[in-house]
Amino acid sequence: MKKAAIVFILVVFGISTLMAQKPGVKVHYRVSFDSASKNKMHVIMMMDNVKPGTITCKMPEWMPGYYQIMHYANAVSDFQIKDANNTTIAYTNTIKNAWTFTNKSSKKIIISYSVKATKKFVANSYVDTSRAYIIPCATFLYLDNQLEIAPTVQIDKPSAWSSIATGLTLLSATTHTYKASSYDILFDSPILIGNLEALPSFYIGGIQHRFIGYGLGTFNKEKFIQDLSKVVKAGIDIIGDIPYTDYTFIGIGPGRGGIEHLNNTTVSFDGKGLETEAGLNKTMSFLAHEFFHNYNVKRIRPYELGPFNYDAGSKTNLLWVSEGLSVYYEYLMVKRAGIMSEKALLQSFDNNITAFENGPGKYHQSLTQSSYFTWQDGPFGTAGPDKNKSISYYDKGPIVGLLLDFAIRHNTNNQKGLDDVMRLVYQEYYQTKKRGFTDAEFQMACEQIAGTSLNEVFEYVYTAKPLDYAKFLGYGGLSLTVSEDKKYRLQPLAAKDSLQSVIYDSWLH
Ligand SMILES: [Zn+2]
Structure with missing residues (x-):
């Protein structure tokens, strides 16, 4: 009974916070790379239609697909909150991944911060002057208890970088603006920006499959795509259904590991070793694994893996x-x-x-x-x-x-x-x-x-x-x-x- 009482209080608290900012808070992010040489990106979070009251913004502690607490908020610095009149708003940050402040009357709130991104690993963001790999869980704050908001993201793409690869829906190709239907979708959609190479697409059941990456290296790309298309087809044949409208393999450069998403996967990849039988088997198995996850874990999933607990992690036996x-x-x-x-x-x-x-x-x-x-x-x-x-x-x-x-x-x-x-x-x-x-x-x-x-x-x-x-x-x-x-x-x-x-x-x- 004690447990039930605690749950009840949490639910009531959750709803009251939720109601306080509903309906219609709009959130737009702008990400820029002026400090890329210092391995930093800058984020502006613009909130519109905000109601007066206490507001908490949070950064996830982990990302689905990599089941470890990552303390992403440790990389945040230069934190600032301003209202519509450009007046600075004081905040508390006693819990490392949560920023709490009081909005007196402003309909517009602008939060800005830098994110240090130095680790070349598939579950960490990485930025330098050659490219940016953005892990959304490690980059975008969200309004506590309001994961259903549909945010938009604008990338200030440096002119030296040719392209952007992401599973997010493109809103404007000229301003490089994308939208997500909820935070679960935003957090499931890494973004890679740089001089990227796109290999020829392949189609299965009329659905486009792409392989785009940074530093893909030298290998027989035609044969690689032929092999990959057979592997993907073998995966689709197991389930007998294609649940996405397009699918992208995003190669983030040399390193280790891959992470699965609903309509894409980010994989450490440099095209090495494909000419040997063992190397080809290893790479194709790795890509097969990440692709099959679009079914097994993203859709065929343990009960506990959704909705996610972005603070404490979502523990499961499965x-x-x-x-x-x-x-x-x-x-x-x-x-x-x-x-x-x-x-x-x-x-x-x-x-x-x-x-x-x-x-x-x-x-x-x-x-x-x-x-x-x-x-x-x-x-x-x-x-x-x-x-x-x-x-x-x-x-x-x-x-x-x-x-x-x-x-x-x-x-x-x-x-x-x-x-x-x-x-x-x-x-x-x-x-x-x-x-x-x-x-x-x-x-x-x-x-x-x-x-x-x-x-x-x-x-x-x-x-x-x-x-x-x-x-x-x-x-x-x-x-x-x-x-x-x-x-x-x-x-x-x-x-x-x-x-x-x-x-x-x-x-x-
Ligand atoms: Zn896996």
Whole structure:
């Protein structure tokens, strides 16, 4: 009962703040780069139709897709608030990511600040004289409790820079102004500005797919786009629906990592290594992973991942589905695209099994725990206070995905598989119920497709119980061996029965 009372007070407080500024506060941002040589950008936030009262503006503490508290507000400086008469308004900033002030009577409020952007990482903004990579969560303040406002963003593009890449909707090409239908959309739409190179578009189902980037490097771009289009098609074929009106891969230059969004992904990319088989497989798997996320996590999503808690983070047990199964599908997409060989596909799983089985955390942490505790353990489960007791859902996730797929195929005479589960949750939760699914609902969806209980496999999700590889891999005609130096290796069984052969062959294609 105590809990309910607290929730009630918060709701009432939220509504009163909300009502205070409604209806019709308009927010427009202007971003400029006069201090780019000092790795700074300048932001002006103009609010119109503001009502008198106490106002709090906040900067998110993290960005969806990168499940770590980033303290983006630490990069903010030169903070100023002015009213319509250009009079400075005093503010408090006792909570690092929140600025609170009182508006006496001005309908217009102008907040200006600088953002230092020095880290070349996909979840951090970066600015220098060659380009700007803007992470909206790390750049744009929002009015507390008013994430439904539809903001506009104007980019003062330096004339030396040729173009802007973003998933935001263009309002004016002459003033470089964009709009977002809500803050969730703004925060989901990074912006890259500089001398960017656009590779030839490819179309699937009449929908345009683009690859635009900074410092793309030298490689066979025609072949790259051909390969990428096959990989994207393999991903679309799993779900059978294209939910966006266009899709853009945004290459931000050399580095590591990628982050998924509804109609784009930002990826660290420099075109290196594509000429070797291993390098091509690695790059295509990486791009497949980020692309498949447009379904798995942006639309097929855990219940907790929306609406987001931009202050405290949105914790969920289900990153093993969102991330782990996206790893599972990145391999299958590149194999089904005809790029990855059967041998390389099995080796991809070998790497995950070897990493997982040789880590001490396997006895201590379940997949659900590694999902929930990633905020303290780090994205790969190694940086936390007790690193020997954590695992990575990037390793165990695809392994359990494989066991789950084989269990479903075995129980249905190969009439159904994990692809059917992904289609079912897409249709039932994204398209019909328009919400995320719970832990129990995901298991139920798997069991509905399998037509039987899958408790035995889900024990590998909820507990640290050792995996029965022989049984579940055997369903698909595979066996696992381990060498003296503890390297694990998947191999097709020499003698498969007819169901094992059918499952193995259809799994590969
Ligand atoms: Zn991912």
